[in-house]
Amino acid sequence: MQVTETLNDGLKRGYQITITADELDAKVNEKLTEAQPGIEMKGFRKGKVPMALLKKQFGTRLLGEAMQEAVDGAMSDHLEQSGDRPAMQPEIKMEGEDWKEGDDIVVSMSYEKLPEIDQPDLSQVTLQKLVVKADDTAIDEALNGLAEQARNFEDRAEGEAAENGDQVTIDFVGRVDGEAFEGGSAEDFPLELGSGQFIPGFEEQLVGAKVGEEKVVTVTFPEEYGASHLAGKEAEFTCTIKAVKSPAAPELNDDLAKQFGAxxxxxxxxxxxxxxxxxxxxxxxxxxxxxxxxxxxxxxxxxxxxxxxxxxxxxxxxxxxxxxxxxxxxxxxxxxxxxxxxxxxxxxxxxxxxxxxxxxxxxxxxxxxxxxxxxxxxxxxxxxxxxxxxxxxxxxxxxxxxxxxxxxxxxxxxxxxxxxxxxxxxxxxxxxxxxxxxxxxxx
Known part of the structure; x- marks a missing residue:
């Protein structure tokens, strides 16, 4: 095997690698020798097939594999000897369009090597580290956020109307073109007004509702609604108001803490x-x-x-x-x-x-x-x-x-x-x- 440098420009490297026909033939013979003990052929006992016959039968098939191994081995040997570390996979091209069995193999290899990098004196690097303590204001903000998550709803006084932020408990039946549709009905459904849980326009129409009332809510499903048979269609929901509750923030005490595992x-x-x-x-x-x-x-x-x-x-x-x-x-x-x-x-x-x-x-x-x-x-x-x-x-x-x-x-x-x-x-x-x-x- 012969390796000739063809390019040395900055980090760019190029080489021409020549693998002789004899070297390639030796690699094919090596493969046949390894396989010979296990090969059976008509007229010969297992492992006793003559090498010449094996080469005639399997040599061409093994040639491509031997070529690839030879090129890969040549590349590995070169990188090990040179110490180069390619930045990306080296580009390998076979030279000559008229190659035939018995010819030398000539390939070109090119790559960009990784640069030599000296470790800087890291002790000379000076950095600032911001140190921030959690003050009472930040702690109280976070605590109030947890309290908001744990808030309850309490019944409003008899006859009081629902406000935005209240929770209403409703039975409802939805209809499109006068016909009830699948998934459009529920009983004892708790809905927080203003939460955006239902399609646009639904919750707003329940503001002002009172317990015992029946309200008809008219909305239009969005064009991009998930259920294609409802997308863009107008629907009426008959809603029975069963409860109206206002939010009640829990007290900041040990009971609240226990809800969060403290x-x-x-x-x-x-x-x-x-x-x-x-x-x-x-x-x-x-x-x-x-x-x-x-x-x-x-x-x-x-x-x-x-x-x-x-x-x-x-x-x-x-x-x-x-x-x-x-x-x-x-x-x-x-x-x-x-x-x-x-x-x-x-x-x-x-x-x-x-x-x-x-x-x-x-x-x-x-x-x-x-x-x-x-x-x-x-x-x-x-x-x-x-x-x-x-x-x-x-x-x-x-x-x-x-x-x-x-x-x-x-x-x-x-x-x-x-x-x-x-x-x-x-x-x-x-x-x-x-x-x-x-x-x-x-x-």
Whole structure:
């Protein structure tokens, strides 16, 4: 085998690989020798078929397999000896259109290698960490939100009319063109007026109703209504009002706390405080991570593989186009051209992605099986009743596994850098933190 360099330009590499006919013939013979003991042929005992006959019978069939293995082996040997790490799968082309059995094989191989990246002095990186405590106002807001969830409804005084926000208990029968339709009737149905639970216009017509009254509500089903036989049609609902109740906020006491699994109101407040501060810490980490990436972007410089940048820029352009055209869900749309802005953003992403990957590799940072399993289980919970199917799907799909592993790996590398960097804690309030988080979306 002979390897000749044909291109050496920045990160671009090109080679011509020649595999002689003798080398290829030896590989075919090797395969036949391995298979010979198990081959049976008429007129010969098992394992005793002459090699010449085997070659005549099976040689041509094995030739293609031997060629592929020879090329793959040559490529692997070259990458191992050179130490090159291709940014993407190398491009392999066979040269010569008139190749025939007995000729040497000549193939061209080209790729872009990953750059050499020196680890920066991470101890020189200085970051600010916003520290936000949950104050009484924030705790009270969250507590009142829980109380709103737990609110009850109490009967209004006899003869009082229903108001928006009240709960009415009704029996109703719906008719289209005078005929009752399936799913259009119910008894003792509790409906909160103003909740938007029913189709537009229904709940508003029950404001002012009193217990014992019968009201006819006339509405038109939306054109995009799920049941096609009702879409766009006018319907009448005969409603009997059986109860009118006004909302009554529960008292903020130990009984309320027990509804949410806490032993007392003070214990519930402490749980709320811990939850809020965990949320603040998560947001502060996101802000600090952006600060770190900005520092690293300024701190390191190295050549970027053009194909990676082009692919990333194309993906960014495609994603942004779909965000601007949400009505288009598929890929049946005009070709999307990348702009200088897309390319600039792609260069940053590729640069930081390669740097973090290199930091993780050199410092032996890995995502454990337990961490992967936990992440998969967390995602599986988004599919109630189908958790097992989702888990099995991920286990059988390497690409999906990589999509789950990548952010876990990045976060572990970022945490590693945080440990080496100098971090200054800065006390702040939740408004300052909110403003800092909003800026993340603007940049």
């Amino acid at each position: 032993e007392s109101l003070d214990a519930l407040k402490e749980q709320i405080k811990e939850r809020l501060e965990a949320e603040y810490a998560g947001a502060a980490r996101a802000v600090m991570k952006r600060g770190l990436l900005d520092k690293l972007d300024d701190l390191v410089t190295f050549d970027l593989p053009p194909t990676l940048v082009e692919a990333e820029a194309s993906q960014i352009a495609h994603q942004l186009w779909h965000e601007e055209n949400p009505e288009v869900h598929g890929h049946d749309h005009p070709e999307i051209e990348t702009t200088e802005e897309h390319t600039k953003l792609a260069e940053r992403r590729v640069k930081l992605g390669l740097l973090l990957a290199e930091l993780g590799t050199k410092n032996e940072i890995k995502v454990s099986d337990a961490e992967m399993t936990q992440a998969i289980l967390n995602q599986a919970r988004q599919y109630p009743g189908k958790e097992r199917e989702f888990f099995e799907f991920v286990q059988q799909n390497q690409q999906v596994q990589q999509q789950i592993r990548a952010p876990l790996f990045e976060d572990k590398v970022v945490d590693y850098v945080f440990e080496l960097a100098t971090i200054e804690e800065v006390e702040a309030d939740k408004d300052a933190l909110k403003e800092a988080v909003e800026k993340l979306d603007e940049e």
